[in-house]
Amino acid sequence: MRIFCLLLLWACAAQAQVASLPAMRAGQVSVSGLSSGAYMAVQFEVAFSRTVIGAGVIAGGPYFCSQGSVLTATTTCSCTSELLLCRVRPGGTQVPELIALTDWFAAAQTIDPTSALASHRIWMFSGSADSVVPPAVSNDLYTYYRHYVDASRISYKRNLNAEHAMPTDSYGNRCRTLGSPYINNCRYDAAGQLLNWIYGPLNARNSGALNGRFIAFDQSEFIALPAWHGMADFGYLYIPPACDSGAGLGCKLHVVFHGCHQDPDSIGATFVRHAGYNAWADNNRMLILYPQAAATFTNPNACWDWFAHDDTRYAQQTGRQMAAVKRMVERLTTPP
Template sequence: MRPPRRSHRLLHVLILIVLIGAALLLLPLQAQLPALPAMKAGDVSVSGLSSGGYMAVQYSVAYSASVKGAGIVAGGPYGCSRGNVDTATTVCSCTGFGTCQVRAGGTNVPQLTALTDQYAAAGSIDPTSNLAAQRIFLFSGTADTVVPQAVMNDLASYYRHYMASDNISYSKDIAAQHAMPTDSFGSACGTLGSPYINNCGYDAAGRLLHWIYAGLAPRSASAPAGRLLEFDQAQYLPDPTSHGMAASGFLYVPPACEGSGSSSPGQGCKLHVAFHGCKQDARSVGDKFILNSGYVAWADSNRILLLFPQAAPLFPLANPNACWDWFNYDDANFARKNGRQMAAVQRMVQRLTGGGAPPPNTPPPGDVVCFTASNADHVSAGRAYDRFFFAYAQGSGQSMGLDSFFVRSSLRRTAPDNYVVVGSCP
């Protein structure tokens, strides 16, 4: 058989391209992610595993005026990393390439409480006096090789500096590896690996919720009855994937929190924020942390809204494992109220507890909106970020030139965490 002539082959290719294009036109467009609904929940609490545990500690301390309690599984004291990745991976955990240096008292709790007091005095976190009213639940497995028990013991000492021991429940006698312990789902209790949920015959989610919220009803024995909503996180942090957060987060709404008649959505409900651990985001493990870590059954029977904000990998080296920022991989203010991830989650919480509008598009009247400084100072203040020695305006991503003390730029804030380059400030 003779091969088709070249002109025929070209015609066949053109016809194929036209057919593929027509088929693509018939595909539905990807729907835009919905906004987080306005709700009026109360009694805010937080919890988390691993980097999520560190994030829960940061949040409970920085926003102590509005947090009822916290549950920490395999985390450590506030500010433990001092913003240094080597300290984070050798002193506060055993996750680095060097020799693990975790030891009793190794995080230097007196130094960390002094740092906390310094931040509070400067107004960059809420007054530490609020911590005395919080309820704190801690869990550390004796077999945890990632955040060994010595780090959690220091966390208990840190909290005891600010509150009575009676406010702290510390479980540390189960041979669990580094994972979220449950009594019905996951790998064997001593397993280290994805999805970092282990069946240890211990319901950590239920225990911590019971400790924070006294008098809960028994958990639901039925399949989840509520609504799981995926929402747009970019409303709370512009360009979130450039700062270690995913484009979307998740909210679980029990039927009793939907609102009906004269009742507003979320009214009379509690709000619990659950921070996943490294490699435990939805991109990595699907909905396993959301639906199988134990929270949902308690939410259904106790009118608890569950907020699951999502971190994301930040390549190439800054944050490949979708950890939360507890060691300054994106933001020098990572542990303070104006830290990018911290402030983003706080805005989500405000949306779910205040029932108001999404974050405003313009700064408050009279607020400072224009800044002239060196590019290095802009980066240090969080108005810009560094990529390979060059500075870029936070939010807009506009290039500002070298990240240096010798190069000066003017930035105008047009929205929370969004700056544009201007010629000069008035």
């Protein structure tokens, strides 16, 4: 059985060898994500804007878009309802109301001051053929960001005829395909584009076999009973050789949130291995943290919590998943 896992299910082997997330001394924290992971990335960036320096948002919408409503999440912030017609339209997410709520949370000190967002660098992607999070939703996100961030600090790619998936230039389904593993070969390296925008010009990515190593780590150190709260028992960390020595001193940290149906039970480690981040990390002193969500009764698609499927405080610093990922970030950025 062990040989079977090692040969055919890399994720199964990783799960069997789950370790503790190592204490590191990285800095310059940024986030990115796809779909529900994009919403999670925006939430994390806004709530912890003093910690994060930028975000990459692939097929996502404004902060607090669903306002805790599954109906709003699936009909106004995305087209994912199986029972009702999609109601996505330009301006439909009510950006002025979301800005007012953001400011209210900041005034209540449940998120960081919004003034910290002004220094962030934002990279956005919306496929023109996206049927799950249509371009109108991403356009609302751009309007939301422009309230806090100067246009010169935002890059918005929206002219690629792509469906709802992580765009790569070397792996996945055809670009107009909608389906598992939701990674599409669009001859476009989204991971590289967003990392280069957030951090400035980087060294060329590793074009050969990866030089670093993966760690499957125990997420229960950061959230009690993770399976009860929509998180997998384990997450992943990619460590390039340059960050293995010196406990990551001088390295950057990028946090990647997968989308729905991209959790370990659904696709194993496919997203972790093929989304495109690790090759850039190899040559640029960058740790890549992949927290992992999991399916629950109220969240059967293993989405990140951006619609209160587990926690009404989901978009604030005290939200269970938000706080758990923040603790992971602190483990990787605090001197041992």
